[in-house]
Amino acid sequence: MNDAKLKTLLKTFYFPKLSSSKNLKEAVLRQLETQKQIENTVFSTLPLRSISLWGVALCTFLGIFFILKALPNEFLKRLDFLINFPVEYSFLVLSALFAVFVSDQFFIKKRNVL
Amino acid sequence: MSYSEAPQKMELNSNEIVDFKNGKKAVFAKFIEVYKDRIYNNVIRFVCNQNDAEEITQRVFIKCYQECSKFRGEAKLSVWIFRIAYNESLNFLKKRNKWVFDEAISHKRRTIQAPIVFENLERQDKKELIEKAMRILKADERWVLILWCYEDLSYNEIAVYTGFTLSNVKIKLHRAKQQLKQELEPFKNHFYE
DSSP states (O other): OOHHHHHHHHHHHSSOSOOOOTTHHHHHHHHHHHHHHHHOSHHHHSOHHHHHHHHHHHHHHHHHHHHHHTSSOHHHHHHHHHHHHHHHHHHHHHHHHHHHHHHHHHHHHHHHOO | OOOOOOOTTOOOOHHHHHHHHTTOHHHHHHHHHHHHHHHHHHHHHHHOOHHHHHHHHHHHHHHHHHHGGGOOSSSOHHHHHHHHHHHHHHHHHHHTTHHHHHHHHHHHTOOOOOOSOOTTOOHHHHHHHHHHHHHHSOHHHHHHHHHHHHSOOOHHHHHHHHOOOHHHHHHHHHHHHHHHHHHHGGGHHHHTO
16 A cells, blocks of 8 residues: 555545534633633732742742751751751752743743744 | 634734734634634544544634734744644543553554454444554654645645654654554455445
């Protein structure tokens, strides 16, 4: 079977040209209208995504700051680590989340912007 | 500004593209009219399911509306919407875990079991045979094949439409064609009775 035959075969038997449902356009426009109404609330006006991003960035900065502060004295460093371990662990998790958010943003933009 | 209903093959002109980027509803309605059948047809061939294709097509247009300001106009509008259609279709299938099973099978490159009786294949049976063969293909190979077959695009154009490199397109398309030919070869005489 050559390429031309394969093409003809597909075009003939596998989903030859169909028409989408007549009300597809209306359905999309209706959904957009509904979405607009839902989004138009007090909370939707807040840039929640940016706030969470900046929040996580701040936490990361503070985490690094506290770790560096504890560095000079070896004993204090260990003590500090034990006391602050839960906090630092949270910072670590938040840092990972931050990285995920940033990469998410980056790939969304990269995929859809042409 | 008012816009007339667009015929099937009409494209948006430069003024309309500007209005589209600004999210004007009237021109967006025309945009849907221009692309809905093209997107729907290719998506249904990709997912092999009418209801899913309807849903994905709607999602594609909603996504287009949400992201219209990001369209920079460096590529054709059709390239942009086709990439969104491919990403939305993939995401849809992944979320529903529908393709996971098929993908797993596809890696093993299974072969279609020949039906016991295939002397008189009906049109529907023929379609199902091809559908099974299509499902064996990997998602990206299937999409490349659809663009090659139904959109009549060249290798270079497919590379632009998908974002794959030219050599990657050639490999994927070659694999897809070989796989389909291999699967359909035993039945080829029955397709042209």
